[in-house]
Amino acid sequence: MKDQTRDANAGNFEQVVMPHLDAAYNLARWLVGNQHDAEDVVQEAYLRALKFFSGYRGGNARAWLLAIVRNTTYSFLEKNRPNENIEEFNEELHSADLSAPQAEMALLQAADSHALRDALEGLPVNFQEIIVLRELEDMPYKQIAEVMGIPIGTVMSGLARGREKLRERLLSQRGGEGQDGLRK
């Protein structure tokens, strides 16, 4: 009985995975940085997903698919861009310098699409990933943990560090005026 419910929930391959094509593409596009490679990666991920589909048990389909997409993406990066930057999530955060807190907030609020895009693209790939999943895909921690294959505690440290890095990049783009609010 339970099995039947599961099967019914799982539906068929196309019904399960095609609705998440935009999410799959968005993740790959951010991590590999261009449309052409992103399309190749997503296509390969879908073929892998098809192979693994018999193991899909009707959980969150987007998380299940994105785990495969991220894995395919990392294989691609490993093969084609061995120097791609990946940094530890658990590195210590440094303490704050609050010499210009109001200025900092104003700058963040005023950041435009272009600046945000640049800043996000400049992050190490795993930080890009965690920010994309949380802020663009609006995923809960549990699903992010599932996609990235890490514990929820590491999701939290990763987000703390990733958000801090993103902010640093945003503020440093603005040159000297934001620098007071930064730390090294």
Place this chain on the structure above:
Amino acid sequence: MACENNDRLLQGYFDGELDLVRSVEFENHLKMCPECAHELKNQQAMRRALRGADLLEKAPKSLETRIVDSLPREKRQSIVQMRSRPAIRWFAFATAIALAIFLGAVVVRNVDNDRQALATENFLAQEIVSSHIHSLQAGHLFDVESTDQHTVKPWFDGKLDFAPPVVDLADYNFRLLGGRLEYLDGRSVAALVYQRQKHLINVFIWPQGSTSPKLPGAKSIQGYNLISWKRDEMEFCAVSDLNAAELRGFVRLLDR
């Protein structure tokens, strides 16, 4: 930047991921801690900017067509059939009963399942061999390179939801070289790398799940020997170009 020790809590609060008790605790903390209060406002400002910036990349229309076209049609349909099974299941059930009456046996229904199990089993074995071959290409062998089990084992902490056993077998001329993360059967698994003279051995380890396909005990694919076994609710599979007898010896040492 939040005050010491609170940066993770602050993320959780900001993302609505704390339970009620911790949420209230953190709100009390916020009243007394200007650093965290300021940090929270910064996070809000940045989120507004991020979400207002239209950063989501939409898949091009052509990609959908390309993917649907690239999916092997018959395989897609067989999956559809496998997954929309109630009718087939009833049919199998009815057949089984009919045959049971005629033959006094009720086992036929398993034949189809066995064939499917065999297909997944072969597929997983093939995946393992591909992973092994891929790992032999330059730069893919390990994420953590160390002959010390006490370096390799902790490296997996936080990267997997289980702790793979890491054993030093240098005394037996199987040298531990390192470990890495791999992806098999839809999940992250641990891979340990050992060396015997010029032969490399990959040992894949993952928790035994009710859903994971069974692997054959020993098998040879494309000239590589595979041996799989279970222990402490984990599945192991060793793969190498090492001859079958030596690989069995290696497995006996690991499985002690």
